[in-house]
Amino acid sequence: MSRLLGILLMVLLLYGALLASNFEDAGSIENHRNIARRTGYFGILTLGVGLLIISGGIDLSIGSVVGLSAISFGLLLEKRMSPVLAIVLVLSGTVLIGLFHGLLVTKLRLQPFIVTLCGLFIYRGLAQLAPILNFQALWANLAGFSWDQNILQGSSRDVGIGGRPDLADLRYLASGEVSGVPMILILMIGVATVATVLLHLSVYGRYLYAIGYNEQAARYAGIATDQYKILAYVWCSLMAGVGGVLLLLDLETAQPTAAGGLYELYAITGAVLGGCSLRGGQGMVAGIILGTSVLPLLRNLCIFAGIPSDLEYTVIGLALLLGTVADELLKRRAAARG
Amino acid sequence: MIPPPPLAASHSRRATPQAAKTARTTVTTLLEVRQVRKHFPGVQALQDVSLTVHVGEVLAVVGENGAGKSTLMKIMAGVQRPDAGEIVLDGQSVRFAGVGDALRQGISLIHQELNLAENLSVAANLFLGRETTWCGPLRFLSNRAMAREARVLMDRVGLDCTPDTLVEDLPPGQRQLVEIAHSLSLKARLLIMDEPTSSLTQTETDRLFQVIAALKSAGVAVVYISHRLAEVKEISDRAVVLRDGRNAGELAKEEIAHDRLVRLMVGRELQQLFQKQHKPGAAAGKPRLEVRELRYAYGAASGTSAPLSLTLKAGEVVGMAGLVGAGRTELAEALFGIRRVTSGDVLVDGRPLTIRHPRQAIAAGLLLVPEDRRHQGLVLEESILHNIGLANLDRLSFLRLVASRRETALAQEMCQRLNVRTPGLNQTVGLLSGGNQQKVVLGKWLARRPQVLIFDEPTRGIDVGAKSEIYQLIDQMAGEGVAILMISSDLEEILGMSDRVLVMHQGRVAGELSHAELTEEAIMHLATGGRAAS
Numbered sequence: 001m002s003r004l005l006g007i008l009l010m011v012l013l014l015y016g017a018l019l020a021s022n023f024e025d026a027g028s029i030e031n032h033r034n035i036a037r038r039t040g041y042f043g044i045l046t047l048g049v050g051l052l053i054i055s056g057g058i059d060l061s062i063g064s065v066v067g068l069s070a071i072s073f074g075l076l077l078e079k080r081m082s083p084v085l086a087i088v089l090v091l092s093g094t095v096l097i098g099l100f101h102g103l104l105v106t107k108l109r110l111q112p113f114i115v116t117l118c119g120l121f122i123y124r125g126l127a128q129l130a131p132i133l134n135f136q137a138l139w140a141n142l143a144g145f146s147w148d149q150n151i152l153q154g155s156s157r158d159v160g161i162g163g164r165p166d167l168a169d170l171r172y173l174a175s176g177e178v179s180g181v182p183m184i185l186i187l188m189i190g191v192a193t194v195a196t197v198l199l200h201l202s203v204y205g206r207y208l209y210a211i212g213y214n215e216q217a218a219r220y221a222g223i224a225t226d227q228y229k230i231l232a233y234v235w236c237s238l239m240a241g242v243g244g245v246l247l248l249l250d251l252e253t254a255q256p257t258a259a260g261g262l263y264e265l266y267a268i269t270g271a272v273l274g275g276c277s278l279r280g281g282q283g284m285v286a287g288i289i290l291g292t293s294v295l296p297l298l299r300n301l302c303i304f305a306g307i308p309s310d311l312e313y314t315v316i317g318l319a320l321l322l323g324t325v326a327d328e329l330l331k332r333r334a335a336a337r338g
Numbered sequence: 339m340i341p342p343p344p345l346a347a348s349h350s351r352r353a354t355p356q357a358a359k360t361a362r363t364t365v366t367t368l369l370e371v372r373q374v375r376k377h378f379p380g381v382q383a384l385q386d387v388s389l390t391v392h393v394g395e396v397l398a399v400v401g402e403n404g405a406g407k408s409t410l411m412k413i414m415a416g417v418q419r420p421d422a423g424e425i426v427l428d429g430q431s432v433r434f435a436g437v438g439d440a441l442r443q444g445i446s447l448i449h450q451e452l453n454l455a456e457n458l459s460v461a462a463n464l465f466l467g468r469e470t471t472w473c474g475p476l477r478f479l480s481n482r483a484m485a486r487e488a489r490v491l492m493d494r495v496g497l498d499c500t501p502d503t504l505v506e507d508l509p510p511g512q513r514q515l516v517e518i519a520h521s522l523s524l525k526a527r528l529l530i531m532d533e534p535t536s537s538l539t540q541t542e543t544d545r546l547f548q549v550i551a552a553l554k555s556a557g558v559a560v561v562y563i564s565h566r567l568a569e570v571k572e573i574s575d576r577a578v579v580l581r582d583g584r585n586a587g588e589l590a591k592e593e594i595a596h597d598r599l600v601r602l603m604v605g606r607e608l609q610q611l612f613q614k615q616h617k618p619g620a621a622a623g624k625p626r627l628e629v630r631e632l633r634y635a636y637g638a639a640s641g642t643s644a645p646l647s648l649t650l651k652a653g654e655v656v657g658m659a660g661l662v663g664a665g666r667t668e669l670a671e672a673l674f675g676i677r678r679v680t681s682g683d684v685l686v687d688g689r690p691l692t693i694r695h696p697r698q699a700i701a702a703g704l705l706l707v708p709e710d711r712r713h714q715g716l717v718l719e720e721s722i723l724h725n726i727g728l729a730n731l732d733r734l735s736f737l738r739l740v741a742s743r744r745e746t747a748l749a750q751e752m753c754q755r756l757n758v759r760t761p762g763l764n765q766t767v768g769l770l771s772g773g774n775q776q777k778v779v780l781g782k783w784l785a786r787r788p789q790v791l792i793f794d795e796p797t798r799g800i801d802v803g804a805k806s807e808i809y810q811l812i813d814q815m816a817g818e819g820v821a822i823l824m825i826s827s828d829l830e831e832i833l834g835m836s837d838r839v840l841v842m843h844q845g846r847v848a849g850e851l852s853h854a855e856l857t858e859e860a861i862m863h864l865a866t867g868g869r870a871a872s
Contacts, residue, residue, distance in 0.1 A: 202738045203731045210728050214717045220676070220708055221729040221782065222697040281719060 002334075003275045003327065007290045010273075010323065014297040023304040031300065033182055038296035040185035041246065043289055045263055046270035047188075047195045048239025050288040053271050054199070055232040056212040056280030057105065057112045061097075061119030062240045062267050066260025068127040069094055069244025074159030074254055075130055083170050087245055094241025095234050097123070102230030120264070128256040131157050160253040167249070174249035184246065188289075191239070196285045198235075208232060212280030266295060269316065273323050294319065366393040367429070368559050369414070369445070369528055374423030376409050383409040385583045386423070391528060396550060396560045398570040398594075401580035402603055402802055407563050410580070411530050414561070415447035416440030444527035448517045450536060454505050461488035461501035464520050491519040495549050511542025518549060522558075529553065530561045535569060537662055540866055547573050567596050579603055604802055611806050612834030616653060616817035623652040625688070626821035627673075627704065627790040632682035634672035636665065636845055642680050643668070644846045650790060650821035655812060657836030658825040659861045665845035666825045667709050670792050674706040675699045686789055700729070703789030707779055707796060709825075711772070715779040718768035722760060722778055723749045725767050729782040752781035757807060773804020780811065791815060792823045797831060809835060829858050843867050 018026050025031055045066070049059050069090045076086035097119070104115045129152075137150040161167060176183040199205035207228045210218040219225050243263070248254050274291020276283030298319055302312060369391045376384040384406045391397050401407050412418040414425065416434030424431050427443060434440040437447070454463050461484050462469075470484050471477040488501035495515045505513060514534055521529055535543045550560055550573060564570055570577055571594045579586040579602040587602040604611075627650040636643035646669065650656055660666050671677035673684060675693040684691045686702045693699050699706070708714035716725055726749040727734060734745045749763050756777040760770060767778055776796070783791065793812070797805045812835060816822055826832050832839055839851045841864035849864040 197739075201740060203735045203740055204738065206724065206728065206731055206740060210717050210720065210724075213719045214713065216714050217717045218728070220674075220696060220706070220714045222695075222700040222732075223728070224695060224697060 002330075004284060004287050004290075006327070006330070007274060007287050007294075011290050011293055011297065014294065014301060018297065018301050018304070021301075021304060026300075026304050029180070033177075033180070035293070035296045035300055036185045037182045038299075039289075039293045040182055040188040041243070041250075042263075042266055042270060042295065043185075043188035043292045044191050044239050044246070045243045045267040046274070046288055046292045047191050047285070048236040048243075049264070049267045050271040050274065050276055050283055050285075051195060051199060051208060052232045052236040053268070053276040053278060054212050054280060054283045055208040055229055056215065057229065057232055057236075058116065058268070058278065059101065059119075059233065059236045059240075060113065060116040060264050061101070061123055062236070062243075062264035063260040063262055064120045064123035064127065064264075065094055065097060065237055065240035066244040066247060066263050067254070067256065067258075068123040068130070069241045070248040070254040070259045071127045071130050071159050071244075071256055073245050073248050074161055077161050077164065077167070078159065083167055090245060091238060091241045094237045094244075097241075098234035098237030099230060101237065102233035105233065106226040106229050124257075127259070128156060131159055131256055156256060158253050158255050159248075161248060162252050171249050171252075174246045184250075187246075191242075192285055192289055195288075199285055204228065204231070209281055212282070214281075269320050270295060273320060294323075365395075367391070368393045368427070370426040371410070371414060372424050372426060374410070374413060374420045374425070376406075376413060376418065376421050378409075383583050384413070384420070387580065387583070387585055388423075389578055389585075391559050391561060393527075393559055394554050394557045395575040396554055396562055396573050398562045398564065398574035398577040399580065400564065400567070400570055400577055400599060400603060401586070405580040405586075405603070406583040407580055408532060409583075411447060411532055411561065411563060414440075414528075415445055415530055417447065441524055441526075444525055445530070446521035446524060446526035446528070447530045448514070448521065448532065448534065450532045450534075452513050452517050454513060454516060456506040457504065459502045459504055460492065460497070460499065460508075460516055460519075461485050463505055463516055464488050464491060464501075464523055487523075488519075491523050494522060494552070495519045496545060509539075509542065511538045511545065514538065514542075514546060515549065518553075522553075526558065528559045528561065530563075532563045533565065534562070535564065535566060539661060539663070543569070567599050570594060570599065571596070581605055611802070611830075612809055613813070614835070615813050616655075623819065625649045626652045626686065626819075627823075628683075628685040628688075629673070630683040630685075632669075632672065632684065633680045634668070635678040635680065636668055643672075645682060646845075646847060648840060648847065650823055652819045652821055653816050654837045655816050655822045655824055655835055657832040657839040658823060658842060659827075659829065659832050659839055660842035660848075660865050662827060664842040664865065666842050667794055668845070669842070670706055670708075670794050670823075670825060673699065673704065673792065700786065703787065704792070705783040705786065705788045705790070706792045707776075707783065707794065709794035709798070711775055711779055711799075712768075715782075716767050716775060718766070720767060721764045722753065722758065722767055722770075722781075723763040725778055726752055726781045726785070730785050748785055749781070752784060753777075755784070756781055756811070771801065771804070773800040773807070776800055776804065776808060780808070788815070788820050790821045790823070792825070794825045795827065796824060797826075797828065829861060832861065833858065841865050 045062055049062060052059055072093065073086055073090045076089060077083060101115050101119060104110045105112050132152050132154055134151055134153045141147060141151060173183055173187065178186060199208065207218065207223050210221070210223065211225050211228055215225055244260065247259060270292035271283065271288055272278065272291070273294050274283065274289070275287035295316060298315060299312060302315055307315065367390055371387065371389040373386045373388055374384055375386060387406065387410055389410070399407050399410065409418065413420050416437050416439050426432070432443065455466065458466070465484050470480045472480050485501040492501065495518050497512060497515045497519060499508065499512065505516060508516070518529065534546060538546065553560060562574060574594065575591050577589045577594050577599065579588070579599065581603060586605070589598060629646065629648045631645040631647055633642045633645050635641070643665065658666050668677060672679050673693070675696045675698055679693060684693060686704050689702070691698065691702050691704070712718060717728065723746060727745045730748060731740060734741050734748065746763065753760065753763065758774050758777045758781070760774060767775060770778070796808055796812070800808070812822060812824065824835060833856055836856070837853055839856060839861060841848050841851065841861055843865055844867070848867070851860055
């Protein structure tokens with residue numbers, strides 16, 4: 001609880017600094033909307049990885065999954081597929097990815113870091129491959145057990161969904177507003193509600209915390225630990241998939257090499273700033289959301305303060321380091337007093 | 339200081355003429371602890387404790403868990419500093435700045451969990467941090483010189499492996515010898531050993547005792563902490579008993595006897611501890627648990643156990659004795675679904691059971707109170723409420739949502755029934771005492787109406803008060819018709835609680851003893867493979 005207050009304090013400080021600064025636009029509605037939009041978008045990804053981190057896992061492939069789902073969603077739309085069906089297909093794909101991670105971690109006992117690091121490369125590679133893959137040639141080759149250069153067609157290209165009026169309703173989800181509030185923030189609040197129920201009210205959450213703290217004891221208490229761990233991986237990848245779909249809807253175009261790049265690090269940073277321990281067992285939905293909002297606020301502050309964007313990563317890194325050091329020092333003081 | 343007569347007597351009995359000569363002359367005091375106090379948050383660990391160690395003697399320090407033995411040893415070895423009191427070494431008051439300081443003055447503490455780098459060789463461990471080197475500041479290792487020196491040290495403690503053997507390849511008993519050799523290489527005059535035999539086999543223990551005897555005749559003093567009173571009687575020249583952080587008494591060699599030690603340690607008679615109410619003869623009803631020809635993963639990578647059969651009847655407490663490593667915990671793990679079962683049948687109340695995961699065992703009412711309470715029994719970072727809830731949430735939820743009110747009610751009921759002493763249900767389990775922790779583990783299972791309850795070392799690391807409460811509870815459950823299998827290395831407990839006893843040796847049930855046949859000797863005879871019980 002005290003940690004949650006610490007995060008709240010940090011967020012309020014940043015926000016106060018922004019308002020107190022004498023940049024005219026800093027307090028504008030448009031600027032608030034910008035921050036809300038980024039918090040909403042990254043909140044979905046961070047809630048995804050947050051639950052996983054609480055269960056003691058980690059996912060480094062989030063950015064690549066965002067990229068791959070954005071690209072494949074775009075390709076399916078290019079093929080004139082119904083958007084709803086395309087979303088269902090893409091999200092099912094990300095569920096399979098999560099299942100794959102979870103099975104490797106639980107059944108083969110591989111380290112989550114390694115499994116998802118491999119995923120980071122594999123899915124990014126697939127995202128780059130997908131736009132230039134000729135499926136008809138591929139099937140023909142597979143059927144005839146032959147190899148034909150025609151499988152790859154043309155050179156790398158972006159995927160776009162411009163000029164499809166039937167997508168207007170869906171695009172509203174990603175970039176619209178309800179009486180001034182960005183739709184994506186509302187979506188994130190929806191996800192947060194689901195996460196709160198899962199984590200704080202349901203049996204699942206109880207099990208995830210127990211597994212994160214002490215998996216062996218959880219197993220001795222009769223909990224099917226493997227199932228719940230797999231579930232956490234599926235949830236994380238699914239949220240990354242949602243992030244991919246929203247990315248394409250929002251931007252109308254996605255670059256195979258860049259879409260979602262480094263998003264896993266933003267998500268993990270948000271979760272850690274929000275009080276999740278990478279050792280597992282710790283973290284709350286409220287903290288995760290507050291933690292997510294730190295990076296957009298910081299970025300915004302940098303922009304207004306005229307700090308060159310080349311320094312953005314350095315500032316993020318320093319913020320995380322500072323937060324971690326402060327947390328550790330406070331913990332020690334509490335221990336010394338206790 | 340006038341040497342107490344028993345000490346002189348014990349010395350004169352020593353075979354070596356040198357030691358006999360020392361005894362005839364004078365007994366030299368090596369180290370003296372005077373009126374030491376130590377306070378930890380919540381506990382007064384030591385209250386005016388005094389102790390004297392003479393050159394070339396084995397002094398046993400005994401006491402229940404929490405009596406302050408470990409704290410006293412840590413203060414003697416410079417790990418911790420006393421709040422008050424002094425330590426006198428060679429007649430001079432000393433203040434150790436740390437372990438290194440105590441080591442330089444010849445005092446060496448060998449921990450229960452050994453401090454060895456297991457991935458390095460014996461020689462590398464012996465010279466860790468003070469390697470012999472050549473070529474000046476480049477500090478190339480002189481492996482051959484170190485191996486030579488290591489050989490000499492190893493011979494002194496009777497280690498017959500080569501100096502380049504990796505420590506991880508040595509059995510626990512020999513690792514202990516490596517630690518002793520290490521202490522000797524530091525010219526230790528006082529060796530403090532904390533429960534040195536807790537993970538040793540009988541042969542290894544005998545070997546350790548020979549080494550201790552040899553050290554003694556070489557003039558090294560040994561302070562020996564143990565729970566095993568038979569050992570204390572066997573090797574020590576004197577015994578100091580601690581109780582609740584105070585001196586409870588001191589016994590000379592010929593005064594050391596089991597019941598006297600226990601009386602000093604516990605402060606009351608042992609019989610009070612075990613009060614059996616249930617009557618197994620009359621109640622021993624239908625078989626609750628039947629195990630037929632069970633084989634499970636055991637020993638080497640893909641090995642399986644010998645087939646094992648046993649039957650537990652309703653309302654009986656069956657003790658399971660055996661040495662450490664006899665395969666008792668492995669059997670419990672196999673029955674509970676932690677360890678892979680390869681063949682055989684398990685029946686609870688006549689119904690055959692397929693167990694691949696604890697939840698199947700739990701569903702059938704076959705429950706385990708595991709050996710390692712802190713890692714297997716509890717989530718230490720979580721509250722009492724959540725720990726008890728964890729094992730019962732399947733029945734305390736609606737649409738997978740936690741029914742918090744029912745959960746709280748259940749935890750409340752369990753804490754009252756088990757007399758868990760805690761400020762509240764939200765107390766973090768890790769902060770409770772061992773006894774209260776074990777009660778929480780029990781609380782998890784009691785709510786599930788067990789049919790068969792397996793206890794693995796139910797009272798290890800628990801104070802006497804909580805022990806007797808847990809015994810009462812076991813007794814009460816047996817009275818209610820639960821079949822109980824009690825795995826224990828504590829022979830008193832086995833003798834005091836069991837209606838009959840199964841003894842395991844090398845993964846098999848070596849024999850069964852009825853209540854009438856139960857003696858410590860009979861158990862040890864079977865546990866050591868039927869060879870003459872010593």
